[in-house]
Amino acid sequence: MDVHVRELRYFVAVAEELSFTRAAKNRLFVSQPALSKQIRQLESMLKATLLERDRRTVTLTPAGRALLPRARQIVERWDAAARAVAEVVATHQMTLTVGFHTRIGRGLIPRVTARLDEVMPGWRLQFRQVSWGDPTVGLAGGDVDVAIAWLPVPDDGTLSWRVVSTEERWVALAVGHRLADAGTVPFDDLVDEPFIALPSAAGSRRDFWLAAEQRRTPPRVAAEADTAEETFEAVASGLGVVLLSAGNAEVYRRDDVVCLPVSGIPPSQLAVVWRTGDHRETVRVFVEACLRTLGTEVEG
Known part of the structure; x- marks a missing residue:
């Protein structure tokens, strides 16, 4: 059986972090049991122990040290090959694929489309909704060329971004919720509520929308959801509440859900995101059009 690039990618992450926990949460955005399973499969296929681990430490074995530089090279070459193929296909089809987790709205796409038609006639935008479980919004796998995404995104140097909108965080509640008739809801009134969460693979973005830093x-x-649509169905059923941006409170307006502003937590940031080092003209035009439409703030 041949080794998959994914298994080598997982091995490189653990070898560089020397921690299954950090590699799973900060680099790979998968559960730790899933990561351990992939490493065991790799060791089984190679018939060698690559990592020595106990409850506190992870160290490379001689076999692991021999594999690491070669595994890095294979992963880097594969990523470069995938990007090259995606760029050729996009150029041939004159299509720029835009990833998103939640509906974009805000009048952004019509204005960006008009700008693209003006500067690069013949090109068109194609949209792809990506599960919350992919914190790179399809960019890491080459499924999309650019993305409109809520921060944070993985800050490992592979992605660049510019903030296009800063919006206060609101809360979505079922119509019959005890706070549904309130005005502005202090976050302290929500800390004991059951929440609908992003999947664990969403990493730091899951923590942000749970306001983890503002909690003691x-x-x-109460439940996890892979998409915004799943989230609002859970909220409407009374299963839990969820934080969302002020703009999305309007975009996802429903008769069975009440959205209210929340005080006591910092705002959210919507960004245009692309792969670091992707200097294609279409990507540059898309980014600049987003900034021109909604305004520029922070560079990542």
């Missing part, structure tokens, strides 16, 4: 105790997670 861990949140009560």
Whole structure:
């Protein structure tokens, strides 16, 4: 059986972090059991122990040290090959694929499309909704060329971004919720509520939308949802509440959900995101059009 690039990618992450926990949460955005399973499969196929681990430490074995530079090279070459193929296909089809987790709205796409028609006639935009479980919004796998995404995104140097909108965080509640008739809801009134969470693979973005940094105790997670549509169905059923941006409170307006502003937590940031080092003219035009439409703030 041949080794898959994914298994080598997982091995490189653990070898560089010397921690299954950090590699799973900060680099790979997968569960730790899933990561451990992939490493065991790799060791089984190679018939060698690559990592020595106990409860506190992870160290490379001689076999692991021999594999690491070669695994890095294979992963880097594969990523470069995938990007090259995606760029050729996009250029041939004159299509720029835009990834998103939640509906974009805000009048952004019509204006960006008009700008693209003006500067690069013949090109068109194609849109692809990506599960919350992919924190790179399809960019890491080469499924999309650019993305409109809520920060944070993985800050490992592979992605660049510019903030296009800063919006206060609101809360979505079922119509019959005890706070549904309130005006502005202090976050302290929500800390004991059951929340609908992004999947664990969403990493730091899951923590942000649970307002983990503003809590003294861990949140009560009633359920996880892979998409915004799943989230609002869960909220409408009374299963839990969820934080969302002020703009999305309008975009996802429903008769069975009430959205209210929340005080006591910092705002959210919507960004245009692309792969670092992708200098294609279409990507540059798209980014500049987003900034021109909604305004520029922070560069990542």
